[in-house]
Amino acid sequence: MDLNEHIFPMFRCHKISGTQDRWDDIFSKRPQVTIPKKTVVLQQGQRAEKIYYIINGLFEYSFTMEDGTQGLIEILGDGNIFGLQPILGNNPCPASFIALEDSIVSCISKNEINELLENDPVFCRQIIADFVNITGGLMTQLYLLMFRANQRVEWAIYMLAGQKNRRNPEIKDIFLEVSQEDLARMSRTTRVTVTRSLADLKQRGLLETVYGGVIIYDLEGLGQTLFSNEY
C-alpha cells in the first residue's frame, strides 16, 4: 500500500482480480444483462428493487443538485456491486449509476437478498464489508471538497484509469473512452478547464488526448501528481 492509498483510498477498487468473494458465488449462476454505454441503470430519486453486480464494465456514481451542479462520488468497475442503499435502507437512490462503457451486469431481487440475510452468515459479513467501503467512499467525498477544479479533473481520470488498470494490469497505455465534456460534468467544472488540465498533464508526459478519449501513459505518475499538489 503506497502513500496515495492513505490519502485517496480507492475503497471500491480493493478487490484483487482473480479473488472470489460471496458476491462472485451468488452472481456466477445468474443471468447476465448487457448495458449499453450511457445507460442510467439507477436514477437518483428513483426507488429500486434490485442490487446490481458488475461482471465487466465501468460505471459512474454521481448526483445532481437542485441548481443543476453535479458531483462524482465514485467510479465502479469489475466485481463491484451497487444499489445497496435503496434496497436495505428502503430509500430512493441518493445518486445515479450511469454506464461509462458497454457493460455486463447481473442482479438480485430484494426478496432474495432478504433470504440470504436470514440464512447466510457469510453473506451477512460480506454485506457489512461493502457498507464499510461505501462509508469510506463518503469520506473521500468530503476530502474532494478541498480540491480545486483541475485536481477534480485529475481525480476523475485517476479513478477511471485505476478501474481499467485493475481489470487489465498488463496494459500500460490505458485508453479512457470519455469526452472532455463528460469529464467536465464528472469533475464539476467546465470543458475549458478540462482541456487546460489535460494539456498540462500531456506536457508532463502522463497522458495523451485523442478524439473522444484520453490515453493514460503513466498512471502512477498521475497519482503522484495528484498527491503532490498543494491545496
Added chain:
DNA sequence: ACATTAACAATTA
C-alpha cells in the same frame, strides 16, 4: 490567482 462564460475555428467520426 483561479475559474467560468461565450464565442469561434479546426478537426474527426
Added chain:
DNA sequence: TAATTGTTAATGT
C-alpha cells in the same frame, strides 16, 4: 453533418 477539441478574450470571485 454532428460531435468534439483547442483556443482566446472578457468577466467573475
